[in-house]
Amino acid sequence: MAYSAGMYTTAVLALPDAIAFDLATPIETFGRVRLPDGRPGYRTLVAGPEHEVTAGPLRLAVDEGLDALQRVDLIVVPGRNNPLAPTPPAVLDALRAAADRGTRIASICVGAFTLAEAGLLDGRDATTHWLAADEFARRYPAVRVNPDLLYTDNGKILTSAGAVAGIDLCLHIVQNDYGSVVAADAARLAVAPLHRPGGQAQYIVRNRAPRRPTALDRVLPWIEENAYRDLSLADLADAAGLSVRTLTRRFKEETGQSPMQWVAGVRIRQAQELLETTDHTVDRIAAQTGFPTTSNFRSQFGHVVGVTPGAYRKVFRTEPNRTAEESR
CATH class of the missing domain: 1.10.10.60 (Homeodomain-like)
Known part of the structure; x- marks a missing residue:
């Protein structure tokens, strides 16, 4: 398939049991980007290993197969409701091949687990939803995980924290691609700030007591x-x-x-x-x-x-x- 010239093409990766909000975030955010001459800044498609994917209570048709990941400028990997479920090997291979080609790859929320499973975060800074950060760090000790951040940018590999932080990351990408004026316009259309003060740290619920009986119960x-x-x-x-x-x-x-x-x-x-x-x-x-x-x-x-x-x-x-x- 030949894609339109003069804009970035983004593929949103639809995996089984995807988080519907994470799937919609890049589609909606990039879909609102307009250049000063009125042209869209991004063409966004949905690609995956299956023709249909379940996202919570939704069943969604998927436009493209995994081969599309080798023909785009940016891949966005949403989180899955069970981030510990193994990722289909063909997906991991496609992500590694895209990374080898220099394609930018970004994750939303616990989508970072998929990137880490593919080995794309080893030795890099990363973040994910704060509730999953401890498990993420345990499973992938080669990754420098920082749950306080809203997003991380390693150049070609990017990650974001939970839910709305995916919008923060998408707007950051728009700003890198087209500058502050275009990004600020996209932020206004999304009714979101271009930059939120602070990071994920302000949303973390601290000192969650152990769930099982312990010597500290008293x-x-x-x-x-x-x-x-x-x-x-x-x-x-x-x-x-x-x-x-x-x-x-x-x-x-x-x-x-x-x-x-x-x-x-x-x-x-x-x-x-x-x-x-x-x-x-x-x-x-x-x-x-x-x-x-x-x-x-x-x-x-x-x-x-x-x-x-x-x-x-x-x-x-x-x-x-x-x-x-x-x-x-």
Whole structure:
């Protein structure tokens, strides 16, 4: 098939059990790109190993076979609902062949698992949905995974974090291809910012307690209730009924963190909740959540979340529910 000259051709890879949102993201984002003379910036097709693919509750027809991946400028690999399911060998071979030709290949969300399975991320920076990042790092230790980022760009191989971060990555690609003016126009049509402040770090739910019973079951709820206090390692050990040495070992085994790192994470999460749901000043929130000073709170919050407390509040502030009388 001969493709139109003067534009980039993109293939969205449709795999079995694809995430429908991930499939639609590049189709819609690139489909909105118009050059200053009105011409489309991209031609987008859907390619895959089968003529029909299931994407959640949807069944979708697929335009092209895998051979199309060798004739395009960019391949986008959406995530799959089960990212641990093995990828068809023919797909992995097609991706490797395209990479060898110098084709740009980008993943959305847990689509990074497919790129890693093909060996395309070894020795490279990558990101994926924060919920899957630990498993990704365990399975693919040769990849430098960073779950805090919205996307990574290694030149020819790109990855993005979960869901809407796929739009961030697509707009980044548009900006690289056609410049800021065209990308900003595509962002406006998508009703999305061209650049979001911070990264995926601000969306991560921190300190998820182990799901199975552990020796920490006694101390974890205690930390939640007492994080506002000036806590020491000895305080935590007393609350757990363990020695300091045993407590430290247990925390490392069960959470991958030290006890005081866990406390800091609880304080940050509680501060996030206050920023989202109250009008309390930053000074008051710092004191309520156990930080010794406001400057210490700002520093730790920025380091962990990636944005300032004020910037976080602007994005996540929950407006109080108004009554019917107030809304008239």
